[in-house]
Amino acid sequence: MSNIALEVSHLTKSFRLHSEKTNSIKQLIATGGRNKFAEFTALSDVSFTVNEGEVFGVIGQNGSGKSTLLKCMAGILQPNAGSVTVHKRMSALLELGAGFHPELSGRENIFLNAAILGMGRREIAARFDEIVEFSGLESFIDAPVKTYSSGMYVRLAFAVAINVDPRLLIVDEILAVGDVTFQQRCLEKFVEFRNDGRTIILVTHDLGSVKNMCDRAIWLTHGVITGEGDPSDLVDAYTEMMLGNRNRNVDGSVRRGSGELQISSVELFVGDNPEPVKRFRTSDNIRLRLNYTAAKPVPKPIFGFEIESLGGATVTAPCTRDVGLIPEMVSGEGHVDIVMDAVGLLPGTYDIHTTVTDFNRQHEYDNVHLALRFDVMSGKPYETGGLVTMRPQWSMGS
C-alpha cells in the first residue's frame, strides 16, 4: 500500500456573486451593510486521495470547478467546508513567473521566485547553476528581465519552478511553453519526476497528456466528481459527452450526426457464406456490408469505416472517397459492400466504427462508434505479437 500524498475530503467551496462587488464604503453604507449576493457553489462535497508516486489527472469543462479545486489544493483559497491535507512537500505551478520583477536581473529573479515558491537560500544557491542551465539563458542571466523576450521569460520561470524539488507537483495547463526543443525538455523533466516516484497532479484540457501520462484521473462536472478511475476510459467518456447529441444504443454502440442518412447495421461475411458472422481467421476472405437508410435523398455521401484494436490503435480507416466511389444521390435503403481478400489481421478483438459524411467530410450525417465488434482467431500465418501480418518471407544467409 503506497502512502497518501494528498487527501481531499468533502471539499465544498462557494463564492458570493455580487451584483456589483462592494469595494467602497459608500456602497457598503448604501446597502445597509448587507450585500445582496447569490451564492455560487464551485465545488460541492469533493473527496479523493492521491497516492504517492501517482500521476493524477483532473479533467472537466470550463467552469467545472477545476481551477477552484486547484487553488484549494494549493492553499490559495480557503474551502467553506471539508479539508485538503497535503502530506508531501508541495509546489503548485499555477502561473509561471509569478512575482518576477522586470527591473531585476535574471539572477535576482531566480532567487526571488524560488523564495516565493518556498525554497531556502542555501537550497537555491545549490541549484542555481542547474536552473540557469535548464533555462539556457547563461549569457543573459545578469540582464534585467524586462529585456527578455516572452519565450525567454517563460523558460526562466519554468526552469525555476521545475527545480523547486517538490515531492508533490500540481500543474495547471503549463506544459506547452517555449519552442519544441524546450517543450521536449520539459516533458523529459516530467517523466524524470514520475520515474523518481514523485507525485504529479495535472489539471488540463489536453486530454492527450492525461491519457498518456496519468495513472488515474477524476472528471469534474459543475463542481461534482462525475467519474474517477482509468484515464483513458474517463477521457473517452468525457470526449463523448463533449461532442454531444449522441445516443447510446442497447448494443453499446454510440451514434451521433444529423441523421438524414444512417448506417442501420453492419454485417460481416466470410467467403461465400451468406450467414453473417462475428469471427473469422487470419487470411480469410471477408466482406463487410454497411446497410444504410436515407430518410430523404442525400447527394454525394461518403461512406467510411474504421477498424480499431481493443488497445485503441486504428488498424485501417478507408472511405469511399479514397477510391472515387461517389454516388450522385442516395435515397431509401441500400448497402455498401467492402470486400477484403486474405485479411492480415492477427488474433484479437477489434471494433468497427462507421461514418457517413458529405462530400467535403465536414458535415456528419451519421457516426456510429462501435457498430460491430468481432474476433479474429489464429489462422495462417500465425505471429506472436502485433496487430497485422505483413506475411514475411524469412530466410537466412551466411
Place this chain on the structure above:
Amino acid sequence: MSLKSAMAHRNLLYLLSLKELRTRYKKSVLGWAWSLLNPLSQMVIFTVIFRYVFKAKPLAGDPSGLANFPLYFLSGLLPFNFFAITVGVSIGAVQGGAGLIKKVQFPHEHLVFSVVIAQFVTLMIELGVLTVAMLIGGNMVLPWLPAMIAVMCMLALFTTGVALALSAANVFFHDVNYLWTIGSQLLFYATPVIYFPASVGLPALQYLARYGPTGAFITAAHDIMYDGRIPGVINLVELMVLGFGMFFLGAWVFNRLSPKFAEEM
C-alpha cells in the same frame, strides 16, 4: 500568520526587502540621494516659512540649548515620514501583490514586512545623516543614539500594526487608500513636527500633540535628538504599549482577513 510559517519563509522576507530597496530608485539619476532630498526640501520649505514669513523663533532644546529650526524639523520629519510612507506603500504593496496572492501560497504579511524593513533601513541612513548634522550644529547626540534606535523600533512596531490593518482593509474597500491620504495629512498636523508642543495654545491640543499616538513618538524623538535627554518613564511606557498594542491589533486584523484575499482581489 504563524511565527512558524514566517520563519520558514524568512528567506522570502529577506529577498522581498532587498527587492524593495533595489528597485526603488532604479532608473533615477540621483538614486538613493532622493531619500534624503525629500525630507531636506521639506525642511527648507518649513524653515523659510516659519523663519522668514511668520518670523517665528525656535524654542531652545532643554538641556541641549540648541535653537535651530532645520534640526528640529528634521528630527521630527524623518520618523513621521517613515510612518506615513510605510503605511501608504504597504497599502499599495498588498494591492499590487494581487498577481502573486492569487497564484501562489505564501505568507501575505511578508508583503508588508518587507516594506517596513526597507523603509526602516532608509530611516536609519537618514538618521545617520541627521546625527552628523547635529554634531556639526554642536549638539552632542551620540550618547543618546541607542535610546533613539529603541524608540524607532517601537515606532516600527506601531507602523507595522497600522500598515497591516489598513493594507488588509484596503483589499476589501479601496477607499482606505484614499482615506489614508487625508488621514496622514491630518496626523501630520496633529503631530508636533512643524511646531513645538509647548507653544500650542489649547490645552487639549497640546495634550494631543504630546501624547497622541504619533505625537508620542515624535515627542520622544525630539526629546532625544533635539533636547538631548531620555524621555520620561511614562512616555516610554506609552510608546511600548502603543508599539506592541498596535502591532498585535494589526496582526489580528490581517490574520482574520488575509485568507480571503485571493477571493476578493
